[in-house]
Amino acid sequence: MSAMNGFWTRSITCVVALSISNVASFPTAHAALISTAQVAQAGAIQDRVAINTVLTRPEIQAELIRRGVSMDEAHQRAAALTDEEARTLSQQLDSLPAGGVDVFGAVLIVFIVLLITDILGFTRIFSFTHPIK
Amino acid sequence: MRVCAFDARFPPLSGVFFVFALLASCTAPQTRALRSAAPPLLPSAVELDQSPFFPQEEFQCGPAALATTLNTAGIGATPEELARQVFLPARRGSLQLEMLAAARRHDAIAVMLPPRLDALLAEVANGIPVIVLQNLALDWVPMWHYAVVVGYDRADDEIILRSGRTKRQVMAMPAFERTWKRSRYWAMVTVPPGTIPATVAESDYVHAAVAFEKVASAAAARHAYFAATEKWPHNQLALLGLGNTAFSLQDWQAAETAFTKLVDMSSDPVPALNNLALTLDAQGRLAQAIEVARRAVSIGGPFAAQSRNTLATLVEKARDADNRNR
Numbered sequence: 454m455s456a457m458n459g460f461w462t463r464s465i466t467c468v469v470a471l472s473i474s475n476v477a478s479f480p481t482a483h484a485a486l487i488s489t490a491q492v493a494q495a496g497a498i499q500d501r502v503a504i505n506t507v508l509t510r511p512e513i514q515a516e517l518i519r520r521g522v523s524m525d526e527a528h529q530r531a532a533a534l535t536d537e538e539a540r541t542l543s544q545q546l547d548s549l550p551a552g553g554v555d556v557f558g559a560v561l562i563v564f565i566v567l568l569i570t571d572i573l574g575f576t577r578i579f580s581f582t583h584p585i586k
Numbered sequence: 587m588r589v590c591a592f593d594a595r596f597p598p599l600s601g602v603f604f605v606f607a608l609l610a611s612c613t614a615p616q617t618r619a620l621r622s623a624a625p626p627l628l629p630s631a632v633e634l635d636q637s638p639f640f641p642q643e644e645f646q647c648g649p650a651a652l653a654t655t656l657n658t659a660g661i662g663a664t665p666e667e668l669a670r671q672v673f674l675p676a677r678r679g680s681l682q683l684e685m686l687a688a689a690r691r692h693d694a695i696a697v698m699l700p701p702r703l704d705a706l707l708a709e710v711a712n713g714i715p716v717i718v719l720q721n722l723a724l725d726w727v728p729m730w731h732y733a734v735v736v737g738y739d740r741a742d743d744e745i746i747l748r749s750g751r752t753k754r755q756v757m758a759m760p761a762f763e764r765t766w767k768r769s770r771y772w773a774m775v776t777v778p779p780g781t782i783p784a785t786v787a788e789s790d791y792v793h794a795a796v797a798f799e800k801v802a803s804a805a806a807a808r809h810a811y812f813a814a815t816e817k818w819p820h821n822q823l824a825l826l827g828l829g830n831t832a833f834s835l836q837d838w839q840a841a842e843t844a845f846t847k848l849v850d851m852s853s854d855p856v857p858a859l860n861n862l863a864l865t866l867d868a869q870g871r872l873a874q875a876i877e878v879a880r881r882a883v884s885i886g887g888p889f890a891a892q893s894r895n896t897l898a899t900l901v902e903k904a905r906d907a908d909n910r911n912r
Contacts, residue, residue, distance in 0.1 A: 486860070489830050490800060493823055520675060526670050530688075533688070534683065535800065542683055551678065551681055552732040553645035553646070554730060554731040
């Protein structure tokens, strides 16, 4: 299954990379402004990482698509990230906190947890529970 | 206090409960610190009644929270369009980095606050609602939730939030702090370019402006950089951004002023020299431009390749002009 996932990720990455390669910012052969973003990065980042950045954006786009974001929207979402943000996301897309709790659901689960801890005798919140002796 | 009832019945556990009780009282350190030494200028109670409320759809607390802060800043954005921009279906939620990125797409500067309760309250007191990430459950069964702090009452020790489907949720401050602490006190604001939140650190704001420049119009980004250089005149990155955005808008004079100032104060003036050369060339001062570009090339450094390109282009341009004149 993970081999399959890897295959699909690579395939989508390739397609996306090809489709956006015309907008990727490679060093140009003519005179150009040195951008604020380049200078902002220069302090902290080594050349090796800067090269990876070129690959990160299509990758993150593909990862977003795999997680249910539409192709078009994924492109714009990836484009709105700074290089540093894109790098962080591509490494931790599944481990970073995703704020999205349905508050009713949360209350329900907290209720159930407290109910169980009540019954086990670790808490005493509800008057109708009888702790296990 | 109910746990105390167990002490008599389960003597071996009483120590554990004592520790729990102690932890509970210690786990809201910032609330305690605020009680004992409040910043003198912080009003005792504030509520931003005008902050709109968007009741959350299933799992969509991120878009709802963003809609609240953006609309307070005068930016019309709906939770529906924001949901397309931040919600990650497979994770059933929204990631912090995408919350920041989505706000930028709506022409707002999105920036994190320092992880302090007094900073959070100070921004609210300044009329800026703050998005916070809370873990409503426990570290080992996290339930991440975005809400917007729109008020507080220090006398009653309360925080007022727009949260989920509740328009005005009042939370005891220590309880709020405990849920917020689990995200390492993560808080963000969205402000129009030109407004600098009082508690935001210099480098945080300027980096937020650089991220903003990437997606915003040059005029909006210039506004943000201008505000930054007004507040922090020695910030080199902000000055470079000011020059670059002026250049994009073909305001050569302003660009030249910014780059010249930056050349004088910068430890690595190559970007400023390179961009100044181009600005001079844009004004038809080619000979001067070449001189500046030469200086950039002679320094070298991480932008050497780009400055060599600039010099080569300018020299070639001068040669072409010479040939035509002959």
